[in-house]
Amino acid sequence: DGGITQSPKYLFRKEGQNVTLSCEQNLNHDAMYWYRQDPGQGLRLIYYSQIVNDFQKGDIAEGYSVSREKKESFPLTVTSAQKNPTAFYLCASSIGGPGGQETQYFGPGTRLLVL
Amino acid sequence: GENVGLHLPTLSVQEGDNSIINCAYSNSASDYFIWYKQESGKGPQFIIDIRSNMDKRQGQRVTVLLNKTVKHLSLQIAATQPGDSAVYFCAEPYEYNFNKFYFGSGTKLNVKP
Numbered sequence: 320d321g322g323i324t325q326s327p328k329y330l331f332r333k334e335g336q337n338v339t340l341s342c343e344q345n346l347n348h349d350a351m352y353w354y355r356q357d358p359g360q361g362l363r364l365i366y367y368s369q370i371v372n373d374f375q376k377g378d379i380a381e382g383y384s385v386s387r388e389k390k391e392s393f394p395l396t397v398t399s400a401q402k403n404p405t406a407f408y409l410c411a412s413s414i415g416g417p418g419g420q421e422t423q424y425f426g427p428g429t430r431l432l433v434l
Numbered sequence: 435g436e437n438v439g440l441h442l443p444t445l446s447v448q449e450g451d452n453s454i455i456n457c458a459y460s461n462s463a464s465d466y467f468i469w470y471k472q473e474s475g476k477g478p479q480f481i482i483d484i485r486s487n488m489d490k491r492q493g494q495r496v497t498v499l500l501n502k503t504v505k506h507l508s509l510q511i512a513a514t515q516p517g518d519s520a521v522y523f524c525a526e527p528y529e530y531n532f533n534k535f536y537f538g539s540g541t542k543l544n545v546k547p
Contacts, residue, residue, distance in 0.1 A: 325477075350533060359442055361523065361537040362478075377534075409477055413533055420466035420527045423535070425477035 322346065323426035325410050330431045332397065332404060340395045340429045342410030349415025351393040352423060355379060356407040365408075368393055369415055397431060405433050442521060446544040453511040455541045457524035462505060468525040469498060469509045471518075472540070478523070481509070511543075519545045 323344045332338045344351065349370050354362040364377030368387040382401025387393055393412075397404045407430050411423040447453045459467070465486040470478035484491045484498045484507075491498050497510040507524050523540030527533075 323477075354537075359539055361539045364534065367534070415533075420533055420535070422468055422480055422483055423525075423533065424480060425470075427477045428475075430475075 323410060323412055323424060325408075325426040325429050327429060328427070330429055331434050332431060333434050335399045337396055337398050338431070340397070340408055340410075340431070342393045342395065342426060344391055344393075344410075344412045344426075346412055346424065347390070348412035348424075349390070350413045351387070352411040352413075353377075353383070353385065353393070353395045354409045354411065356409055356428075362409065365395065404431055406431060442540055442542045444542045444544060446546060447514050449514060449516060449545055449547050451514055453514045453518070453543055453545075455509045455511075455522045455543065457507040457509075457538055459505050459507060459524070459526040460536075461526065461528070462502070464526050466527055467498070467500065467507050468535070469496075469507075469522065470525065470537075471520045471522055473520045481522075514543075514545050516545045516547055519543055 326341045352367040353365040356362050363379050365383050366377050366385040368374040371390050374385050374387050382398055384396045407428050409428050410426040413421050413423045468483045469481040471481050472478045482493045482496050482498050484500050489500055495512045499508045521540040521542050523538045525535040525537050528536045
């Protein structure tokens with residue numbers, strides 16, 4: 320059963336704490352993405368990775384970090400520097416490769432709440 | 435729900451009617467568009483896409499129309515069902531050296547039984 324999985328579904332963060340959101344895909348996609356979704360707004364790109372061991376900042380990377388050590392995994396860490404972390408976080412992947420636009424497929428999301 | 439649809443434009447239709455959801459895009463050079471459906475508390479689901487060399491593309495119960503002259507995109511859903519209730523948004527590319535998109539905030543579709 321191919322697809323993108325995210326865990327946990329809900330995550331609670333205390334003040335000053337770093338938390339890590341998991342994203343795994345078995346679609347054999349090269350490219351992976353992290354987005355943040357706030358109520359009534361469009362998705363905003365946090366980080367993206369075109370290939371293993373490489374990633375770039377998106378539009379709102381401050382307070383976040385990522386790694387891409389394996390093709391199938393792209394975890395996102397929300398650091399204590401992110402002052403407004405409460406949001407719905409979405410991971411996506413696409414086939415990847417140079418040029419051209421292609422469909423991004425999304426995981427089920429993780430809702431992060433601050434205690 | 436998870437507040438995904440908060441403060442969004444809303445379209446209410448009767449079950450069995452056709453729905454039309456609109457999207458305006460900004461860049462006349464944009465050449466690829468995607469429609470997504472997002473149910474409350476869930477991740478977006480791909481519905482249909484269209485490239486700029488086409489004016490119309492049909493899927494199962496859905497049709498996307500592209501009017502490049504006025505930079506307008508529409509999603510038509512035939513015989514709308516209660517399961518179609520969700521937020522629908524379009525995606526437009528905004529960077530051409532990589533697969534980056536601008537995602538609209540969407541329209542909430544309510545289907546009345």
